[in-house]
Amino acid sequence: MADDKDVLRDVWFGRIPTCFTLYQDEITEREAEPFYLLLPRMSYLTLVTDKVKKHFLKVMKAEDIEEMWFDFEGTSLKWHYPIGLLFDLHASNTALPWSITVHFKNFPERDLLHCPSNSVIEAHFMSSIKEADALKHKSQVINDMQKKDHKQLWMGLQNVVLCSSDKFDQFWAMNRKLMEYPTEEGGFRYIPFRIYLTMSDRPFIQKLFRPISPDGHTHTLGDLLKEVYPVAIPNDDESKHYQVVIHGIEPLLETPLQWLSEHLSHPDNFLHISVIPAPSD
Amino acid sequence: MSSCFLDEETFCQCCQLLLQHSHSLCDGWSWEQVKGSEEGYLRKTALGTGRTRCNLDQQGNSSDQHQERTFSLSFHNDDDDDDEDDGAVCCIQEESSSSSVVQYEYHILYSCSYQTPVLYFRASTLEGRSLCLEEVWDSVHPNYRQRLQHRPWDTITQQEHPLLGQSFFVLHPCRTEEFMMPVLKAALEEHRQVNYIVTWLSVVGPVVGLDVPLSYCTQVPEPPHTPSRSPQPPPALHSPQP
Secondary structure, three states, rough: OOOOOHHHHHHHHHOOOOOOOOOEOOEEEEOOOOOOEEEOOOOHHHHHOOOOOOOOHHHOOHHOOOOOEEEEEEEEOOOOOOOOHHHHHHHHHOOOEEEEEEEEOOOOOOOOOOOOOOHHHHHHHHHHHHHHHHHHOOOHHHHHOOHHHHHHHHHHHHHHHOOOHHHHHHHEEEHHHOOOOOOOOOOOOOEEEEEEEOOOOOOOEEOOOOEEEOOOOOOEEEHHHHHOOOOOOOOOOOOOEEEEEEEEEEOOOOOEEEHHEEEEEOOOOOOOEEEOOOOOO | OOOOOOOOOHHHHHHHHHHHHHHHHHHOOEEOOOOOOOOEEEEEEEEEEEEEEEOOOOOOOOOOOOOOOOOOOOOOOOOOOOOOOOOOOOOOOOEEEEEEEEEEEEEEEEEEEOOEEEEEEEEEOOOOOOOOHHHHHHOHHHHHHHHHHHHHHHHHHEEEOOOOOEEEEEHHHHHHHHHHHHHHHHHHHHHOOOOHHHHHHHHHHHHOOOOOOOOHHHHHHOOOOOOOOOOOOOOOOOOOOO
């Protein structure tokens, strides 16, 4: 029987083999070769693609380089979503390696956030953690932490790119405090989650949802979906139209939500859940 | 209003009352409903002034040879004994910026995580070019700029609009209860009506060029509240001790 801690490790060390190709209309001085990279599911595109930029800079003139951005099959990729989420949402049932197109011009202002430096990524990451703690603990745990503790969380995330056990431990030494709860409560106050949709204008659903019902019943993933996105659950006589994916797997709908929150959250302490069309083969 | 936190239903009620007054003034607020749900937000567009860079092209890129986006979030603390560089310093290059007419679009959404309203906005030149974050910072009235720089949680950042998925600027909500609590407490003690949204907007709106005429404060009532809602001690949403 797998130890729960093994789940944390497997999630932390998840990688996606990716092929970066320069957009054909970018101006180059000579042919640009594609660049291959193993992307950590837990991190963010702009945090781990310096090598990609350096690679393409070799064949381009400085004046043709503006802020780098990425697309997959015509959909611009939001760097502020964890990499694993982007893959599950857009490329789940496609062949590996994940083929991403790299751009240096015509930044889609309406759709993408700018990312001029790592401080922006840090601010975004910390902001998610704070929001998650507002939901779990009315912000008490995050506010009791010192600034150096916050830094440890951020450093831990930056180091997720290194396949090192120490870095995993460094992050979790701090993160475990955010995963605690008073025993008598049975779980967090509310579960930090977002359900991402591909077939809607709305990017995600986020609502208040308790892990334990007032009469002590443990809520499951299925209970959450029934309440906030019932479309995702097939009726008994129907075939499955959608897949509910977290970290590249489809957890059983009977899984307790509290357990999912403690073990399958991203480093930002949110459960990022993708609901995608089931493959029709 | 006895709690400085807002539940979603009261948010909607406050917005509807604001809307009624807005219609009488014809000042442009509307309610946008999310398809297939009870969620919605207040929306308004307005022309205002801002400081924009005149040497930027359609995509907001400088035609200057030495364009550098040196802007990053600055997290200065009032007690600057901790000189650690939290993030690069905020540099606002003012040399080539000038006052111009800017089209603003404001959205007031409800945050269930913080149980407060949140102000989202975007800004573009009349030619349709989106303003960048530096320009938005530059456009904040000097009276408010110091406050933004010294308190990280009041800062303006770029975020994804949770209902539309597009890029907006946002005034961070986590210090809302700090200014709302005294007002609501005083109103309770003096048996005065307070419409949460109107009060909140009159504080945060002017920071980003959105003025709230005084008649809102006198003419817009509080939604009728149920007696079962009792004052809750607010959780401490203050910044961590260094």
